[in-house]
Amino acid sequence: MIWLIALALLLLAFAGAPFFALIAAVALLGLNASDYDLIIAAAEFFRITDVPVLIAIPLFTIAGYLLGESKAPQRLVRLTDALFGWMPGGLAVVALMSCALFTAFTGATGVTIVALGAVLFPALIQARYPTKFTLGLITTSGSLGLLFAPSLPLIIYAVVAQQLNTTPPVGVDEMFRAGLLPGLMMLVLLAIYSVWSGRGRARARVKFSGREALAAAWDARWEIPLPVVVVGGIYGGWFAPSEAAAVTALYVSITVLAIRREISLSKVPQVCRDAMVLVGAILVILGCALALTNYLIDADIPGQLFEVIREHISSRFVFLLVLIVFLLFFGMLLEGYPAIIILVPIVLPIAMRYGVDPVHFGIMFLAILQLGFFTPPLGMNLFISSYRFNRPVLEVVRACVPFFFIVLFCVLVITFWPWLSLVLVR
Amino acid sequence: MAEANDPEVGAHARGIWYALHRAEDALLTLLVAALVLIAGGQIVLRAGFNSGVDWTEPLLRCLVLWVAMFGAMLAAREDKHLGVDAIPRMLSGLPRIVVRLLAQGFAAVVCGLLAWYSVGLVMLEHESQTIAFAQVPTWVTQLAMPLGFGVMAIRFALRAVGVRRNAASGTTGTAEGA
Numbered sequence: 001m002i003w004l005i006a007l008a009l010l011l012l013a014f015a016g017a018p019f020f021a022l023i024a025a026v027a028l029l030g031l032n033a034s035d036y037d038l039i040i041a042a043a044e045f046f047r048i049t050d051v052p053v054l055i056a057i058p059l060f061t062i063a064g065y066l067l068g069e070s071k072a073p074q075r076l077v078r079l080t081d082a083l084f085g086w087m088p089g090g091l092a093v094v095a096l097m098s099c100a101l102f103t104a105f106t107g108a109t110g111v112t113i114v115a116l117g118a119v120l121f122p123a124l125i126q127a128r129y130p131t132k133f134t135l136g137l138i139t140t141s142g143s144l145g146l147l148f149a150p151s152l153p154l155i156i157y158a159v160v161a162q163q164l165n166t167t168p169p170v171g172v173d174e175m176f177r178a179g180l181l182p183g184l185m186m187l188v189l190l191a192i193y194s195v196w197s198g199r200g201r202a203r204a205r206v207k208f209s210g211r212e213a214l215a216a217a218w219d220a221r222w223e224i225p226l227p228v229v230v231v232g233g234i235y236g237g238w239f240a241p242s243e244a245a246a247v248t249a250l251y252v253s254i255t256v257l258a259i260r261r262e263i264s265l266s267k268v269p270q271v272c273r274d275a276m277v278l279v280g281a282i283l284v285i286l287g288c289a290l291a292l293t294n295y296l297i298d299a300d301i302p303g304q305l306f307e308v309i310r311e312h313i314s315s316r317f318v319f320l321l322v323l324i325v326f327l328l329f330f331g332m333l334l335e336g337y338p339a340i341i342i343l344v345p346i347v348l349p350i351a352m353r354y355g356v357d358p359v360h361f362g363i364m365f366l367a368i369l370q371l372g373f374f375t376p377p378l379g380m381n382l383f384i385s386s387y388r389f390n391r392p393v394l395e396v397v398r399a400c401v402p403f404f405f406i407v408l409f410c411v412l413v414i415t416f417w418p419w420l421s422l423v424l425v426r
Numbered sequence: 427m428a429e430a431n432d433p434e435v436g437a438h439a440r441g442i443w444y445a446l447h448r449a450e451d452a453l454l455t456l457l458v459a460a461l462v463l464i465a466g467g468q469i470v471l472r473a474g475f476n477s478g479v480d481w482t483e484p485l486l487r488c489l490v491l492w493v494a495m496f497g498a499m500l501a502a503r504e505d506k507h508l509g510v511d512a513i514p515r516m517l518s519g520l521p522r523i524v525v526r527l528l529a530q531g532f533a534a535v536v537c538g539l540l541a542w543y544s545v546g547l548v549m550l551e552h553e554s555q556t557i558a559f560a561q562v563p564t565w566v567t568q569l570a571m572p573l574g575f576g577v578m579a580i581r582f583a584l585r586a587v588g589v590r591r592n593a594a595s596g597t598t599g600t601a602e603g604a
Binding site: 012018025038045050058062251253285 | 451452454455458462465467469483484486487490493494496497498499500501504508509510511513514529530532533536537539540543544546547550567568571
């Protein structure tokens with residue numbers, strides 16, 4: 001019977017049924033089988049209002065969408081170009097850094113590729129970078145920055161992990177600090193590769209100009225305080241994440257709508273709608289998952305799974321390798337946020353029985369998700385890039401190959417070297 | 427029915443859809459504006475004037491629920507709920523209609539159930555009369571759930587039977603009723 005239901009749900013999933021409905025169905029069926037009054041499912045969903053840090057999700061999202069609709073991406077590229085464009089392969093490094101910063105603020109939702117790609121793609125082509133390299137670079141950069149504060153996946157992972165009452169507990173602050181070094185490692189390795197493949201083209205680029213740097217900085221005068229105050233405030237411990245989100249949303253609204261006036265007020269409902277469709281889609285999945293998580297814990301599903309897995313896998317090393325493959329596949333299939341909400345409650349308790357630290361697990365999990373965003377055949381960013389730059393998907397896939405292996409290398413380092421994630425935390 | 431083909435009635439019905447959609451958009455924009463202003467204002471008050479209102483925190487958390495439910499309603503309207511859509515996109519003709527009926531119909535049933543149990547939750551809270559913040563009772567803040575899931579159930583049911591012409595390709599996010 002259970003297998004029949006599982007099969008039916010799997011078929012429905014591939015037929016395109018929304019994730020939240022599938023999760024809710026499992027929760028309702030499970031609670032019903034355990035003789036609960038099903039009103040408890042609604043009550044668990046309502047616990048969305050018990051998690052204060054969730055306020056950060058709509059606030060960061062609206063700020064990100066407003067920034068994406070404004071001319072901030074152009075100014076960001078101009079500024080980083082003025083500062084780093086003189087280096088060999090400088091423009092590629094500019095692309096990596098501006099994408100990482102932008103993704104940290106907008107979450108890896110494809111906004112980066114759409115908003116920054118429009119500026120960076122023609123600039124890179126004009127600077128005589130090969131199309132293939134450019135395509136791979138932009139597609140990869142679309143999810144780079146996932147590990148830097150204040151990215152939403154870090155927050156959502158912490159929220160989901162907190163529901164499981166792990167020891168040691170997982171805080172949003174801890175996730176922010178844990179992601180810093182692994183994120184920098186990815187950025188540096190990708191930058192080294194870009195500089196290396198950009199050698200020889202360097203002389204075609206401009207020299208450093210103090211005048212242009214100052215002009216670009218002045219041009220971006222309203223945006224510069226944002227990462228400094230928010231990211232500095234978070235890493236410095238002055239702001240709680242939800243406070244940082246409130247400051248960001250208010251500041252961005254004022255600068256974009258009142259001072260710069262780059263988005264007309266009549267366009268605001270459209271931007272709100274686009275942003276909140278994403279927020280609604282994520283939070284409804286989260287709410288349904290809250291109902292499911294309690295059932296999973298009650299029925300000790302992770303414990304039973306662990307017993308089964310332990311019969312086949314005894315070493316932590318093999319477990320982690322299998323986990324990477326498993327998460328890469330589902331990360332690609334579930335497109336980011338749903339993967340965190342659906343998989344963490346099941347996989348984290350199992351990983352902890354193998355002695356994996358929950359904070360380290362989170363960073364590893366998100367690093368794999370980041371890879372999943374451009375893993376063929378279904379990685380979401382492959383399609384966004386293909387659509388945005390009007391190239392066949394297969395060409396995008398081929399272009400991403402060297403970048404894929406660099407990020408995969410980083411994933412392996414992050415997985416088997418917990419120190420990198422934990423040194424700033426514990 | 428004969429009236430369904432009457433252009434006058436059709437235009438009128440479209441007008442109602444249009445008005446409903448604009449109302450959804452307007453409410454959502456108001457909710458977002460309230461969220462940004464209250465959350466941001468609270469910080470400014472606390473940092474600048476060392477004061478604040480002690481029920482803004484629970485109010486903000488309720489706003490998150492309302493924003494989430496309205497966002498989810500719009501996601502249902504624009505067919506933007508997260509799911510695996512690779513296979514339906516590859517199909518056409520009868521298989522596509524059957525697959526859509528199954529997936530969207532299933533979502534409609536689940537949303538209907540969630541709306542039903544949400545009504546139960548609201549009624550339970552109504553009896554216990556707890557206060558969420560200021561003078562607002564908890565059951566009022568919960569109304570977003572039966573409303574949201576109810577509207578979503580209707581949206582999914584309509585899409586299941588293919589009422590919207592651009593149901594499967596509704597990624598443009600424009601007002602279909604206009």
